[in-house]
Amino acid sequence: MASHNLLLLPGDGIGPEIMGEAKGILNWFGKRGIASFETETALVGGASYDACGKAISEDTMKLADQADAVLFGAVGGPKWDGVPYDARPEAGLLRLRKDLGLFANLRPAICYPALADASSLKRDVVEGLDILILRELTGGVYFGEPKEIVTLENGEKRAVDTQLYTTHEIERIARVAFDLARTRRNKVSSAEKRNVMKSGVLWNQVVTKIGKEEYPDVQLEHVLADNCAMQLVRWPKQYDVIVCDNLFGDILSDVAAMLTGSLGMLPSASLGAPDPTTGQRKSLYEPVHGSAPDIAGRSLANPIAMIASVGMALRYSFGLGEAADLLDKAIANVLATGTRTKDIAEKGSNAVSTQEMGAAILKELESLA
Numbered sequence: 001m002a003s004h005n006l007l008l009l010p011g012d013g014i015g016p017e018i019m020g021e022a023k024g025i026l027n028w029f030g031k032r033g034i035a036s037f038e039t040e041t042a043l044v045g046g047a048s049y050d051a052c053g054k055a056i057s058e059d060t061m062k063l064a065d066q067a068d069a070v071l072f073g074a075v076g077g078p079k080w081d082g083v084p085y086d087a088r089p090e091a092g093l094l095r096l097r098k099d100l101g102l103f104a105n106l107r108p109a110i111c112y113p114a115l116a117d118a119s120s121l122k123r124d125v126v127e128g129l130d131i132l133i134l135r136e137l138t139g140g141v142y143f144g145e146p147k148e149i150v151t152l153e154n155g156e157k158r159a160v161d162t163q164l165y166t167t168h169e170i171e172r173i174a175r176v177a178f179d180l181a182r183t184r185r186n187k188v189s190s191a192e193k194r195n196v197m198k199s200g201v202l203w204n205q206v207v208t209k210i211g212k213e214e215y216p217d218v219q220l221e222h223v224l225a226d227n228c229a230m231q232l233v234r235w236p237k238q239y240d241v242i243v244c245d246n247l248f249g250d251i252l253s254d255v256a257a258m259l260t261g262s263l264g265m266l267p268s269a270s271l272g273a274p275d276p277t278t279g280q281r282k283s284l285y286e287p288v289h290g291s292a293p294d295i296a297g298r299s300l301a302n303p304i305a306m307i308a309s310v311g312m313a314l315r316y317s318f319g320l321g322e323a324a325d326l327l328d329k330a331i332a333n334v335l336a337t338g339t340r341t342k343d344i345a346e347k348g349s350n351a352v353s354t355q356e357m358g359a360a361i362l363k364e365l366e367s368l369a
C-alpha cells in the first residue's frame with residue numbers, strides 16, 4: 001500500500017477543531033488498511049504570525065512543496081486586524097496558492113437529500129444536486145497588470161484592473177474541466193462574456209478547440225456568465241461541470257454554494273499542473289468557510305466541510321475514488337439520521353458538538369466498510 005505524505009495546516013479559530021476531526025478520518029483509513037498517510041503539522045495564518053512574524057514560514061513552504069497534498073483549516077480573526085498587510089493571516093493562503101501554482105479551484109455544490117429543506121430554493125430544485133464549479137484561480141482581473149489608481153492632470157482619479165488570459169492559461173483549465181467531466185456526467189459548461197470582453201472571445205475559442213481536438217466524447221456548451229448565474233438559481237441540475245475565469249468563478253461558486261444551505265458543509269480543492277514525469281499535481285484542500293471566530297473554541301463548528309475536503313484529497317490526489325465515495329456515503333447517512341451541528345440544526349432542536357459529529361461519521365464508516 002502506497003503511503004501518502006500530507007501536510008496539515010490547521011490555522012486559526014475553528015481550524016484546529018475541525019482539523020482534529022479530519023485527522024480522525026485519516027487515521028481510520030490507515031487502520032482499516034485502505035490507505036496509509038504520513039502527516040506533519042505546521043503553523044499558518046495568525047498562529048504562524050504569533051510564532052515567527054510571518055503568515056507562513058519558509059520551512060512550512062518547503063514542507064508544503066514536498067507534500068503529496070496540503071490540508072488547510074482556516075486562517076484569520078480579529079486578533080490580527082492590526083498586523084501589517086503582507087503578514088496578515090490570509091497572506092499565508094495566497095502564498096501557498098501562488099507558489100504551488102494552484103490554478104484550478106474545484107468547488108462542488110452537493111445537496112444532501114436530508115438537507116434539501118435547508119436551501120432557500122424549493123426542494124425539487126436542489127434535491128440530489130451535484131455540480132462542480134471549476135474556477136481559474138491564478139490569473140485574470142485579480143492579477144493582471146496594470147492594476148492601479150492614478151491621479152489625472154485635472155485632479156480626477158482613474159482606477160484600472162486588467163483582465164488578462166493567455167492561450168496556455170485557458171488550455172490548462174479547460175483540460176481540467178474536461179477530465180473532471182469524464183469522471184462525472186460528461187458535460188462541460190463554459191461561462192464567459194464573449195459578447196463584451198475580448199478575454200471572453202479567446203476563452204470561448206480555446207475551450208472550443210480543446211474540446212473538439214482532445215475531448216470529442218465530452219458534451220460542451222457555452223453560456224454567458226450572467227445567464228449562468230440566473231440558470232444556477234432557476235434550474236441548477238442542468239449543469240455538471242461549469243468552468244470559468246477567476247472573477248466569474250468567485251461569484252458563481254458562491255451562488256452555487258448557497259443553493260445547498262450551510263457554509264459548514266462546503267469543501268474545496270485547489271490543484272496545480274501535473275508533473276510531466278510523475279503526473280502528480282500539487283494540491284491543497286480546504287473548507288470554503290473561514291475561521292469563524294464567533295464560535296471558535298466552543299466545539300460548535302461543523303466539521304463536515306473539512307472532512308469532505310479530505311474526501312476530495314482521496315479522490316483527486318491519491319486516486320482513492322472508492323474510499324472517497326465511502327466517506328461521502330457515511331456523511332450522507334449520518335445527516336439522514338438527523339444528526340446535526342448547530343449551524344444545520346432546525347431551530348429549537350438538539351445539536352451535536354464538533355467531536356460528536358466526527359465520531360458519528362467514523363461510526364458510520366465502520367458499519368459501511
Ligand code: NAI
Nearest residue numbers: 074075076077263264289290291292293294295301302343
Ligand atoms: P466565516 O466563514 O469564518 O464565518 C461566517 C459565518 O459562518 C460565521 O457566523 C461562522 O460562525 C459560520 N461558520 C463558518 N464555518 C462554520 C462551520 N464549519 N460550522 C459552523 N458555522 C460556521 O467568515 P467570516 O466571519 O467572514 O470571517 C472570519 C475570519 O475568517 C476572517 O478573519 C476572514 O478573513 C477569515 N476567512 C478565512 C478564509 C480561509 O481561511 N480560507 C476564508 C474566509 C474567511
Ligand code: MG
Nearest residue numbers: 249250251254
Ligand atoms: Mg468569494
